[in-house]
Amino acid sequence: MQQTISKKAIVRLSIYRRYLRSLIRQGESHVYSHELAARTGYTSSQVRRDLMGANAEGSASKGYKIKDLIHKLDEFLDGDEPAKVVLFGAGKLGKAILQFFLNHQRSLQLVAAFDNDLEKTDRVICGVHCYHIDQAKEIIPNLEATLAIITAPDAAIPQLSSIISESGIRGVLNFAPAPMALDSRIDEQHIDITSELQALACLSRSR
């Protein structure tokens, strides 16, 4: 990856790819940037710009060849081998998120779960072993995991910050209410669902 491309742009590339796949299933072979834009809610200008960022090329007469585009996006987004993911907090939320969003993603592979509840540890959840949280610093580097999904409660965050900083994790998707004080080499995407809901409520009230 030579150029700097924003995280938002990468998220959009992933969204484009999903639509391209559905177009393939419908038997389409070519697509114009404005079609992709209409289906995803962005502008055609932005679609073209984003695709450029992934080194994709189209032609002025036929637009983009879908198969080529998907290939370029696979190359850009997925790399050579699947990213290895661990889950912190093996409760209902964690399991639901894994089942809905990680399942069938060839480029992402769950390799372990961690919890501090002895009732949940030393069992298999979502196809992987669930370890006690105290084993994390040892196990994560051995598994070569680079991504973490956090659905643990607020109180666990300080401990998890320390574990994550020291175990080679490079990206965190955090559903806990608090962001994690991580050093800047680690990417954190904090999804604060409670606050998103409250913002929606506030906005809908003022309309």
Next chain:
Amino acid sequence: MQQTISKKAIVRLSIYRRYLRSLIRQGESHVYSHELAARTGYTSSQVRRDLMGANAEGSASKGYKIKDLIHKLDEFLDGDEPAKVVLFGAGKLGKAILQFFLNHQRSLQLVAAFDNDLEKTDRVICGVHCYHIDQAKEIIPNLEATLAIITAPDAAIPQLSSIISESGIRGVLNFAPAPMALDSRIDEQHIDITSELQALACLSRSR
């Protein structure tokens, strides 16, 4: 609400409030913008600007009085009565999200759930009745619900777009893979967890 304030700023206000509440529990009575900034990961300049947007005031010597601040934020974010929320898709993900993020939120109240699976309908989930999706257009206006949370699969999106447009819903938190073609009066927050994960994986690979 006289001034235009961005959705992002409102989300931050909700995040500040959560920290202010934890400070109260710790017996604190005053806070400076830079303390709030350090705990939430923003800049003190932004904190001051955001608080201004919620009509909050501090003093140059003692910073902000926490109780006053929470009161202002309650007023600004919550309004007079709780926003009524419905859930589309009463599966594991929907239930988990409700339990984790809606529970104990005084300003948000779940009033109904909808599903198209006859095994799930006409039961109580998360304390409310689960109706069949075909009843939604009739029931939602009666309940005066204004917010919807969507955890239904991709295929249900076109039907849900039509239901939501016609039933008085004003804000949507959408976890489905596709955004909903809604008219511009309705706020949609589309949280695309799969794409967020893929973006994290892509970024962590290029580091």
Next chain:
DNA sequence: TAGATTGTTAATCGATTAACAATC
């Protein structure tokens, strides 16, 4: 007073959109 913070404006930054020559 001296030092630090608030409220608020101006400057900066980055991302989105518009524009258009080159191309098919």
Next chain:
DNA sequence: TAGATTGTTAATCGATTAACAATC
């Protein structure tokens, strides 16, 4: 050719940050 699209730069827009007088 005429019409429409791509690739790419310039203009616009909005949000964040820096700056500083007023205040305590």
